[in-house]
Amino acid sequence: MSVLKINNLHKNYGNIHALNGLNLEVEAGQVYGILGPNGSGKTTTLGIILGILEQTSGSFTWFDNKYGDNPRRRIGAILETPNFYPYLDAISNLKIVQRIKKSHNDDLDEILRKINLYERRESKFRTFSLGMKQRLAIGATLIGEPDVVIFDEPTNGLDPQGIAEVRTTLQDIADSGKTVIMASHILDEVEKICSHVAIIKKGNLLATGSVGSILSTDTTVEIGATDMNLLKNILSNISSIKSAIDRPGFIECSVANEDQFENIVKSCIDGGIVPTHIIKRKKRLEEEFLEITKETA
Amino acid sequence: MLNYLKLEYQKFGNNAVVNMLLAMYMLFLPTLIFIGKQVQPIPPVLLSNDVFFEFPTVWEWMGFAGNWLVFFCLGFVAVHIITSEVSNKTMRQAVINGQTRTEFFIGKVIFIVTLSFLATVYFALATFVIGWFNTDSPTIGLALEGWPAILRYFLMCLGYLSFGLMIGIVIRRSGIAVLTFWSYILFLEPAIRWLGHKKIFNNETMNYWPMNAVEDLQPFPFYKFASFIPSEVKFDFLLDYKVAVILTCFYTVLFIGLAYWSLLKKDM
Known part of the structure; x- marks a missing residue:
């Protein structure tokens, strides 16, 4: 009803x-x-x-x-x-x-x-x-x-x-x-x-x-390392990352599938970097809200 | 109707301002007239200050004392039962909770009619008791000579209270509404009548203004002897009671109508 x-x-x-x-x-x-x-x-x-x-x-x-x-x-x-x-x-x-x-x-x-x-x-x-x-x-x-x-x-x-x-x-x-x-x-x-x-x-x-x-189905991966420049280089070569935003002490990546998380970590280690900060989470309503309201600003 | 009254009682039965004003009315109505005992010397036209307390003139003097008290105390109550609901936002909450604006308004009208009725009953009882114990050889017949004063007193209460209700609903802000109510009656309307109206139309119509009509239902009894008072006016100083009654009924309906229209019109 x-x-x-x-x-x-x-x-x-x-x-x-x-x-x-x-x-x-x-x-x-x-x-x-x-x-x-x-x-x-x-x-x-x-x-x-x-x-x-x-x-x-x-x-x-x-x-x-x-x-x-x-x-x-x-x-x-x-x-x-x-x-x-x-x-x-x-x-x-x-x-x-x-x-x-x-x-x-x-x-x-x-x-x-x-x-x-x-x-x-x-x-x-x-x-x-x-x-x-x-x-x-x-x-x-x-x-x-x-x-x-x-x-x-x-x-x-x-x-x-x-x-x-x-x-x-x-x-x-x-x-x-x-x-x-x-x-x-x-x-x-x-x-x-x-x-x-x-x-x-x-x-x-x-x-x-x-x-x-x-809420979109995208997964957010936060990843940080001592050498941030090298980390950025490695991440820029991973095609499954839809967007990457610089945050203080880490980079926030958005991926379509949470299975990509393993691939990101593996690429970092293969590239000679040991991540000092790794968080995998679903996109929150706050982020969606900011995106939706920003688009129409 | 009983449901509306119970609701208003639940809201204002414990309201300090309302209780204080009602207590003032109840205390001063039977005592104010005893100032008459102190009047020395007695104006020659009165012969004796016993007229303040004896039947049938006690009805007029008590009515005049009540005139001031109803205006000052009960008129304030009529303004307050609206403005306090606005300032506490309980008026809009009542609508949110399910009352229609019309139901809210009906509650207030029933409140002022009931208050006018109770104030009149109190006036009648107090006047009867004072008259009975201060009149030589009182009789029921002599006492009942004052019954038209009781009816006029009720209409006077309705006139003041409906004006207060309208001011409360239109202005809504507590302090400004009360000040407007008092100052209109005490200063603004007399100023309009004497400084404006009289200069344009120097005739009896200057007495047709609303609060003057309400006041003339229970006027200062001295004015009955207006011929003793030097005056420039060439017409009756007071409205005839019948005219005052008709005008008061008309203005009461007008005030209630305007208040209702304003309540429906404005956002809460």
Whole structure:
């Protein structure tokens, strides 16, 4: 089932075109990452589909219109910052969300335990650390057992411990089989959590698909030696190397097949060089992202 | 409707600003009038300061005290229930969580209508008690002579609160909105009426401005004796109650309509 369909969405702020005909489709069960640099239109897209911004043109459909005009009670979402009443405690804030969502489930204690805030349920929101506020916001998205949850930059501004805590919670939600839509510019986060990804820049969709299909099958080999000039000469004679980039202390080579790794090492030894640094790895989303966004810069 | 009220109570039942303003209203409404005990000498037209506390004139004096308190305290509450939701971003979160803008707005309108009703009930009770214990030989009939004042008080509350709600939704920024609300009523509208309108149309229409119409539902009782006050104006100093009621109803609907339009129109 289609959870969200976005058709030719445009949004202008005066002369600035924040979205230029964006098209996206999210299917049920996908953990969908929307990737893009700051100002690429991620939050604008989420703001429109969540009803707080009006699009200039274009349309979007939630759940194939299964829930009529207002499907947002079936969606749990955080946009930019956790927004709660600072003078109320955690449980009172969640009860407000529960009433808005018209949820009759008696599951607030369970949710508070899941986000590790049960012990602080009677503490005022304003006394929470940023990480705790973010976890409470994640908890609020789970009220009423929504069909889809949306997170916008969920680890923004958190310290390393906060990031780890939030990521664990996000991973648990993703693993539970819920449809998740997550906007982020932190590629590592998307790569670890998401099954599908869309890359947008300046309001344009640059690439979309499963994380596996976005990542190329190329293998990266990092190799270093004491005599870097000789190493470069040897590598330049290996025809299976698609590209070689100078990095401090090593050369980063891209090969189509990981079997080529053995051939590179053998060529170095045959050429009289003992590598001091060898790493073989798959190309990461970050590199793909930089390549994709660079091509359109 | 009960669901909307419960939601607003959950949001603002523990809000320090709202609680402080409501406490001020409740404390000052029955006590402000006792300043009348200190008035010396009594203006000749009043004969005695007992008129402040006796039926039926107690309704007018209490209504006038309430006029200031509703404007100052409850009007502030009406502005605050919007601007605090904007500054905490809970208004947009409510929409994200599933409320429509219309549902959010209905909640606020129900809140101000309920607050106006409760403020009026409190006014009626406080005035009744003060009048009962300060009138020689009080009777229910004598006390009930003030019932039109109760209805006008309710409309006055609605007028001030709907104006506050509109200012909150249109301006959205807490400090600026409250300042605009107070300064419009205290300075801007009187300045427009007396320095602008009167110079162009020197007639009764200068009393038709919105906050003046609302004020004239519970005016300063002294103005009843306006003929004693030297005046350049050649028309009634106060609006007739019926006119004030009609104008207040019209402006209340207008303010609520404008507030709703603004809420639908603007991005959050």
